[in-house]
Amino acid sequence: MSEEENYLRAGRIAAEVLKQGEGMIREGASVLEICEELEEMIRKRGAVPAFPVNLTQNNEAAHYTASPDDNKKIVHEAVVKLDLGASVDGFLSDTALTVSLSPAYRGLVEANRALLDRALAIVRHGLPFHEFGSFIERTAKSMGYKPIENLMGHRLERFVLHAGESVPMIASPIRGQFISGKAYAVEPFLVDTSSKGFVIDGVDSNIYRLPSPPRKGLGENERGLLTWIYENYRTLPFATRWVAKEWGAGSVETIRELARKGVLQSFNVLLEASGGTVSQFEHTVYVKSDATIITTKA
Ligand SMILES: [Co+2]
Known part of the structure; x- marks a missing residue:
């Protein structure tokens, strides 16, 4: 097409x-x-x-x-x-x-x-x-x-x-x-x-984005999660809901942590x-x- x-x-x-x-x-x-x-x-x-x-x-x-x-x-x-x-x-x-x-x-x-x-x-x-x-x-x-x-x-x-x-x-x-x-x-x-x-x-909106492909220098668990995010959503915004379904409820805290480190971009309401x-x-x-x-x- x-x-x-x-x-x-x-x-x-x-x-x-x-x-x-x-x-x-x-x-x-x-x-x-x-x-x-x-x-x-x-x-x-x-x-x-x-x-x-x-x-x-x-x-x-x-x-x-x-x-x-x-x-x-x-x-x-x-x-x-x-x-x-x-x-x-x-x-x-x-x-x-x-x-x-x-x-x-x-x-x-x-x-x-x-x-x-x-x-x-x-x-x-x-x-x-x-x-x-x-x-x-x-x-x-x-x-x-x-x-x-x-x-x-x-x-x-x-x-x-x-x-x-x-x-x-x-x-x-x-x-x-x-x-x-x-x-x-x-x-x-x-x-x-x-x-x-x-x-x-306002407050956190449950929406995040990976601005660029995952870098080296992160823990194995974090890199695994980011690689999965990149494979599925590239640099498009994604919901904590989507990640939690695949990685469990605990992954939401990992996402927030990665946002605090500046690896993920977070969106506010x-x-x-x-x-x-x-x-x-x-x-x-x-x-x-x-x-x-x-x-x-x-
Ligand atoms: Co729109």
């Missing part, structure tokens, strides 16, 4: 699974069950998760997946973000949606959905990122909301979810432009204008700085010289 076909397949799988996930979001549902079921659906379709399924509520903006024995539930009137992706031979997709179980935030969510659609309509080869970011900020403000300023879209590369280049969702001096033959995740996060509009680090409720929509695009394909549009 060509690179484009692989991107399309990864996108289609993520779109189908996200749609299934939307139907699972209701008050009292288990976060662990939703994460596990959706990851299994990705595998059943012949791909693997590009990263652990993220499920965040209310002022949590990103980077939470269930722990191995998580008993967290979807709370009353939650605003729930579901963010997932598929990897087909390392070609990635990344897509997200928000469901508001509270009538108070349906306007925010619908504005966010429309904002992403309008933004995607202008993506083309050669479009500078700063123009794109300005467009999103201006459009969000015209709708009465504002984008989270320090969460950005990103270029995707084979086996690399965040390939160096960031795509701003606000007016920003960031250099760069959309280039044909490349894939990008576009993800405006929206809050109301009374919120601060940026995120801060990202929280809106003023406790504001956050919405998110995301699609992956594959830019061609004459067209832009939204790979994750069902």
